[in-house]
Amino acid sequence: MAANDPRHILDEGRMSVRQWIVVAIMIALNALDGFDVLSSAFAGPGIRKEWGVSPAELGVVLSAELVGMGVGSVLLGGMADKFGRRPAMLLCLAIMAAGMWLATTSTAPMILATWRLITGLGIGGMLAAINAVTAEYSNKKARSVAMSLMVIGYPLGATLGGIVAAWLLRDGEWRLVFEFGAICTAVCIPLVYFLVPETIDYLNQHRPANALTRINKTLKLMGHPQIEDLPPVPAEKARTSVFDILKPGLVGTTLTLTAAYLFHCITFYFTLKYSPTIVGDFGYSQSQAAQALVWANVGGATGGFIFGFFMQRFGIKGPTVIMLLASVVAVAAFGLGQTTLTGWYIAVFLTGITTNSAIVGCYAAFARGFPTHVRATGTGFVIGAGRIGAVGSPLLAGALFQSFGGYQEGLFVTACIMAVGSAIGAIAFMTLKLKD
Template identity: 55%
Template sequence: MSATDPREIINESPMSIRQWIVVVLMILLNALDGFDVLSSAFAAPGISQEWGIPRSELGVVLSAELVGMGFGSVLLGGLADKAGRKLAMLLCLFVMAIGMYMAHGAGDVWTLTIWRFITGLGIGGMLAATNAVVAESTSKASRSVAMALYVIGYPLGGVIGGFAAQSWLLVDYDWRAVFMFGAVVTAVMIPLVFLLVPETPAFYAARRPEGAVEKINRSLRTLRQRTIEALPPLKLEGPQPKVTDILSRPGLRSVTWLLAFGYMFHTLTFYYILKFAVQIVADSGFTQAQAASTLTWANVGGAIGGALFGFLLKKWDIKGPTIAMLLLGVCAVAWFGSGHGDLAAWRFAGFLSMFFLNAAIVGYYAAFARGFPAYARATGTGFVLGIGRAGAAGSPIIAGFLFDALGKEQLLTVSVIMSLGSVMAVFMLLFLPMRDGDAAAAVTAAGKK
């Protein structure tokens, strides 16, 4: 183990309790992101009923924060590589809290759409920053498990928020209470992150700001790891790595685009279930609270599927199992679209769909962590998520227009069309080369000397 490289110290040392506390907080932040994204889906039947809007217009509302997430992943994800993961997370939390609070008081569709877009900016940046923190604060032996737990935080937020919505918020109040609840919980996370999450040693080692050794040692002491006396020397004889390498270096460029477009296609299918399940079930004759329970159970399925798949990735490679989950997800979405006569069947169909679809998401996040080197990990992840969010943002809009064009009774046809996104993701993964990003960057740099 290198005595001067903090990244190797983190990689090779046993995990401390303090490191696991950081991981738990990242899981909670991902859960918060999950609830904030799904809050509009829980509120959808109430919004439709109060303002009398068609599904195509509802699709625009449901996609607003997803569009914002695309911009936020690129803009604020890049900030995490330039100014630090911690500062980026705090800024994102502030933006999310303001956006959620203002959404609860919106008086028309377009005001609500604007505030949901602003909320999405924070969510997108948060996803890129927290993903990097998990990757850089965990040992190599524990990283796969930590990443799997982190990813299932996203549907876990939907589960917790769903139970709150179906048993309390949508029973005692109206759809606006869902957004207020999200604003309060988001605000509570700001002091927790400020007090308990250190900047990652890998960020300081990559950026090398003034007083880098002192800052790295402060982070290492907080994480209960041994400190360093000096940083390894930079290899000045060769070109220094840049975050723009994700689009300029041949090896990283192909990984970036294949991950970006594959993730984009998969989110077309993924967010069809997440965004329209509540409205579909409500249109089948169930109450808003009952319809919300379908999405709650869908997220339970997503959490279980993601957890099981993440643990299995410790023994399996990433690509083949992820392709299998994608194909099973396609079948489950088609079955969801076949329609069901009772609430239990709707719940199980949602559970099964998200079980497989979120397992595939775990596979993609594992590929993000492996595919990009540390100096560009947040930027690479943010870029891929930003491009991928085009599929997420387009999903409810496309589904809404399909429903308006074909009719609500054509649920199976719409579901099969929307499931084709995951089919396209399979083809992207088939061509994806899987290798460690840091090793690939070292090989490329050595070749240029």
């Protein structure tokens, strides 16, 4: 039976070059998401200067794509389980490219917020789909590392994009940031179309009319032996539904992951969304402020890469709890403020290491906690619900800054309050039960 089970063949076989190519494309797509999400943060100082927006108004603009991500994660994430991972990714890329390009035409904050919301729809659905594809194209041995590499694509994209953004912002034209993002997004569409076949897990689970032919074609492409026929679908799996994530057996995992991710996002997005604006308010240029976000994401990429090997050796739960608690300390320390630009870069680098390592742990838990038929749906639901924290983060921080007298005067108190999110996330994660 195992010899005729395509999932077993992938699980126990070697990771071929072709499988790593798919993983690399997923890393690139997450890098694209990383830049797209943070493009408004890179542009934040310029937006504030051109339109004279208050901290609270800027918080609305910075939150817009996060609202879209929440909706897109649930709706388009579910689409990946119903219609396939590949069609969902292609649709999300088209939506993202359109939203980024239209952002360049904005003439007022609310118009920009609208286009950012549309961009967020595509980003949210994309995150759910690429998480499933990475897990399903990896073998058992390499899955933890592959998942961590996929997740650190986010800060890598933000880092490389931030370097480009700092260069584009030399003349203060923030719209160029969105134009660059639109072009990069459009380039990814043919990559997915030609190089990423539908996953074997999805085809084996849903059994379209040509499932065996498509599975064998993919197995051959990946350098694995083909099968003569498909294994029978167990009766209990034949009755599965995307709503299983809210039924006994999975609802506990769903709610625990949602709580951990939601509250950690409050902390995570505080430094990512506000560090350029905060550094700029301390008297540094737009370009220097944008580079602070670059260093935050360099830290995120560094921590996430190393963290993947820790998960491979020590599992998902323990290391993730440690990083959630470390995030509390790093973000509170960020709130102490710095007297030099180098000091700011070091502070955001440390917040990036801790907060993004915890995100890597969360995404690995999504792939481990949900079975194939609801993997994208479950991931999308958790990401979507977690976006409540992501959306609320810049709004809450903006209100706190305004209440405490501004970015400089209210930095420490605001940072300490925002750090509580990771502490709550750690408590929730401690109760999580994951199967090997």
